[in-house]
Amino acid sequence: MGTPGQLIVKRYRLVRALGQGGMGMVWEGHDTLLDRPVAAKEVLFPPGIGSRQRLDMIHRTSREARTAAKLNHRTIVGVFDVAEDDGQPWIIMELVPSRSLDRVIAGEGPLSVARAAAIASEVLTALSVAHAADVVHRDVKPANILIGYDGRVVLSDFGIATSLGDPRAQFSGTVGSPGFLAPERADGAPATPAGDLWSLGATLFAMVMCRPPFDGDMGPLAKLLTQDAELAKAPEELRPVLTGLLAKDPAKRMGAEEAKRLLDAITSPAPPASPPERTGRARLLTVVIAAAVLAGAVGGWAVLRPDAAATAHPVTPGTPGTAAPLVTPSASPSPAADRLRLKWHEGDGWRAGVPRGWRLVTKDDTFTWSEPEGTAYLSLSVLDLDGRDPMALLRETETALSSEVRDYHRVRLEKVRGRKDLTAEWESTWTGPGYHSWAVKGVAYHETQRLIVTGTRASVITWTTTRSEWRHLASTRKAVFAYYRPPQPPA
Template identity: 40%
Template structure:
């Protein structure tokens, strides 16, 4: 039982001014009431913070300070999409925040009772949320608990971000004990799970998690237990959103493991503005039921990579990108998960209360999903590399070349000797394919292996439900400019694969389809032949 909770009820007067009318919300840290301000004759909302009975005096003082901070933080933000704070009072020794009353439902309640929303509605909600976060960040305030339960969907269409109860102002102390994690675990960014200081990118990750749940009906990394969820957030690849439509690439990028790989708030707002449209009702139950069907297999999507080999055509300008050492599965994540397990739960809301049974279930495993054998394109033949357990289509007339180091994989060279397809299968995949590319890029440039180098793209993606990254670039050879694309993927700790194609830049439009066909027809060990 929370201190002071039993005494509350309709008709009770708080601070000689605020008359309780009805309870409109309850969470791990407090209860929210619709009240009448008898002095001004208006309805407002009052959030009464509850203290767990086992807290000591110093911890109670900390919670008091957090409540005052919430009021101060929210008061610093003036924006239509941020709830307005009017007053801070005390009742029976418990702090209370008086704020604007917004007739609404929370996004969490909508998802629980009505099911996922369509991408257009998600974009509309996301557009208001990012506007609120930009206003908060501009005022030097981090929210730190962005989630569906803290998004109010007003009856008039207004979207409001609320509950800055664990917000932090830039330059202030965190008011947490060593090892204590503040926030709801489903929406905690990887760097926060690992104990790094919070930053604006953490709020953006939580926005991505909220939008993912809005279109999919479940948080992106929820597992059976909070510990497994924390580990998945840090170490597991993202299962791509299947119902995000045009929002899917943005959601994927917001959920990047590294803060620097996420788009800026300005970029997010611009992209959501393009996708947002007027409010539409949530899909009917029949449509929501259809969303539980497994996703069909597909080609690579925007997301993450592993490692491959760099080489121009066999006839000219041999260069090679150095290989980086394999990193073990994120031991820092293990330590972070154990830290989460050790928490007493005083300030950590591990899951939203009252969530639906469907949303609380762990995400379906993709390991048992059936795959459809891709057809071999016309003008190609299917080759099997039994030493690696792989099969993939290769253009007719391209010849196999054994590499000096069998562990590096194999190459197929076109009849002119100018284009090269390389397939690598290496032990122990890296935990961060994108960082792998960044390291390889920096080292290759430093060693002078890529004269005239220009990066065309380097981004995280997923490929065949594995974390992956794709890197496309050009460099200058002795006689011509070259272009290459490199897709790396693999499960951390398992085998790391790479599909790499290089060819003269002037002929890229002719050779690029080779990479596309190999990527789409690539068959890993155990897949249908």
């Protein structure tokens, strides 16, 4: 077995063991040639294995690497190299700073419906990429799904993956994990994409129920008899997709396209209806005030219209003391405008415009949206002040964050002038990891936290980007803050 500091094929240095699975030990490593972190998978041989079987395992490892290397997608762990060092096979892979989904479930308990559906949708994307390349995974389960600290969801461990075009591959047997193994696979049928979809359904069930849908030792008849009763325990919103994916007959099982549609409908509900339009003088006053506020808050950046055709258009600031001119639609919006589109989200009395396409995760009444590439995050929560001083709250949060991150620097911590409500902002830069679960080690971040007090409640809006994206996304940040509507105190 490998040891920390060991150099593999004079190139990959082992740093620390990350975990052991059925197919071997995974190490955090460092590629000394390209100066980058990697994951090194050490294939462990069973005790007492003969030389012929050992050679077969080495050949199988090479096939595994070739199979996985065919798959190039953000939702699949990338394979960089396969190596043999002193008779020991190694697979060199992308290192994804993350926690496995089974550990997330064990630590946090049942996931919210929206978060579970979002994770399942990403895994389904990975499976669709694999199946399009004639590869089946054969062991989809929470332990093989990584939740990156940057919000990325990645399917890992194609260690028992089967290439449908490889005549040497084993098409039968019960390789897989009890509780997440499709019924036909348990009966010895060949591995197929439909079997992966069943395992995904079982994984989705486990995310919200903290256990697989059926006992791994349960026979096919017992599973069939208990299926309706088990699925009835799952959240109502997930029952259609769970029923489709967990169909016992592979021929009647829901396909990937339909499952994707149902999952995405859960994670991206239709935007709420716009409030009724005001008429007469009240409407005119509202429009003028809104234009003035947007001009002051956004300046020369783009003004975003979350519910309209939703393209961004330039604003020319008015002369001091006057409202800026109203914005009119442009016939040909720029590509920069497209990335600034917002979508309405509503909660307990609040309304927020969030960049379209960002993924939402909710936990403990905190809403967190992440940019798909993990370069920006927006979180929102509404707290009861209980008589506490808002500025003191920000300072307490600053103390907590600064003690857990590296290279912390306060840019400013101050009250925002010119607002009717009490608003304060705290801006800082720091280097991960720490504090935020998605913060990646060694990545520099720039963050602003705005606290808006209305009555006895405070809205806390946190906008974070990688330092390189801060200026690039400045107009989006300003528009998100400008469009936020906090819950109003009781009349």
